[in-house]
Amino acid sequence: MRALMSCDSEAATPSAGASTSGSTGGSTGGSAGGSTGARSAQGPAFVLSRATVVLFAVAAGAAVANVYFSQPLLVTIGHDLAMSPALVGSVVTLTHVGYGLGLFLLVPLGDVTDRRRLVVTQLLLLAGALVAVATARTAAALLAGVAATGFLAVVTQTLVAFAASLAPPARRGQVVGLVTSGVVIGILLARTASGLIADAAGWRWVYLASASLTAVLAAVLHRALPSGTVARSTPLSYGRLLRSTPAWFARERLLRTRALFGLLIFAAFSTLWSSVALPLSEAPYFLSHGAIGALGLVGVAGALAANVAGRLNDRGLSRRTTGIALALLAVSWLPLALTRSSLWALIIGVLLLDLAVQAVHVTNQTLIHALRPEAGSRLIGGYMIFYAIGSGSGAIAATALYSTGGWTAVCALGAVFSGLGLALWIRDARTWRSPGRTGEADQGR
DSSP states (O other): OHHHHTTOOOOSSOOTTSOSSSSSOOSSTTHHHHHHHHHHHTSSOOOOOHHHHHHHHHHHHHHHHTTTTTGGGHHHHHHHTTOOHHHHHHHHHHHHHHHHHHHHHTGGGGGTSOHHHHHHHHHHHHHHHHHHHHTOOSHHHHHHHHHHHHHHTTHHHHHHHHHHHHSOGGGHHHHHHHHHHHHHHHHHHHHHHHHHHHHHHOHHHHHHHHHHHHHHHHHHHHHHSOOOOOOOSSOOOHHHHHHHHHHHHHHOHHHHHHHHHHHHHHHHHHHHHTTTHHHHTSTTTOOOHHHHHTHHHHHHHHHHTHHHHHHHHHTTOHHHHHHHHHHHHHHHHHHHTTTTTOHHHHHHHHHHHHHHHHHHHHHHHHHHHHHOGGGHHHHHHHHHHHHHHHHHHHHHHHHHHHHHHHHHHHHHHHHHHHHHHHHHHHHHHHHHTSTTOGGGTTSOO
16 A cells, blocks of 8 residues: 555645535536646646547446356355355355445545556456456355455446546546446346356356456556546545545535435345346246346446436536436336336336436536545545445345335335435425525536
8 A cells, every 4th residue: 555655645634725515516616627637647638538438437347247246156156165055145245345345445545646557456456356266166265255356346436536537527427427337237237247157157257257357458458548646735644545535524515415315326226136036036927047137238228328417417417417317216116116017117117217326326426526536536435335335225125125025015115215315305405595506506416
């Protein structure tokens, strides 16, 4: 850590011109300066082409997919390594624990070190962790490997913050939307790809294939991305770097509000995707694992539409985009509740839910980075901790509810999460419509 940070520094307190309350941190206001600082520190101006943005999206999606590969493979892995059901279940748990630790310990480094070097180093270490998983011969080796994989897979969030810092303010929402679409596609297709590769060549080849792809991406990104960091004025130790994240959240109202939005929408997202296989594998459908996995392709269509949300953010329509998306999220549970009688209703519900979740997620990340560009990695990493809490809560609650109340109870839970998000937006909108704030109705909230 010390070697990565040796050449970098940062002001211990916000600059005089920076926003401190979030009341003026619009989708454009305050962000241009941060973008300019990032560019000047890199020397010659770096032009972020669409091809480079797509590369960011592919790398981010490929990295985050590693967190989800194990889910369809648990039974096979357990048999191969003679693991008990409880021990096999800890594979998923340790992967997510590692990811959560990485969000707190690794992602903040993007604010004080060369992001290209950080990304390439993490990808190479991630490739090594994947090889360790693929070659594990004992349960202990496997569990250590999956924990390291989760820890290093947070390079996804470093890539999101890196792309946002390189984007001109007028295109930042569009860039974040495209990269986020790559992340969501990686999550949705991870289980499908994992099952197909495992069926064809065995579970170990899932991780070997991912390790190869990760190493190739590290080489490509090293050649394609610029080096350099934002210029800093005062040294910031690693300990102070970590402590600054909760300090920003205590200071900035926008961060707290957007983090709560993130928690609630991903609780709803996880409620669906952690339990939808259960009714589809029962009467009247009895779908195969492959057919259920193909449902992820429907979700991809919704995720791709999230790029539209990024464009709306660039036009200063962040608040309106959030409200419409949260309303769609709440409505999506109506067709989803009809899943047992209609697959078309399920498809419509999945499209609405994924579109809504990704629209809010893109808006959240765009606003958070624009609020404090010099702390973009820390703030996005901190925001993603709320995402992890929401995802875990939704998954645990949904699977528990299904065993007692069935699919109807699961849909009711998802509707509650979605309704709470909409209620939070309504309350926030009323707060910011107070006298003297009318002009801010759609800016940065």
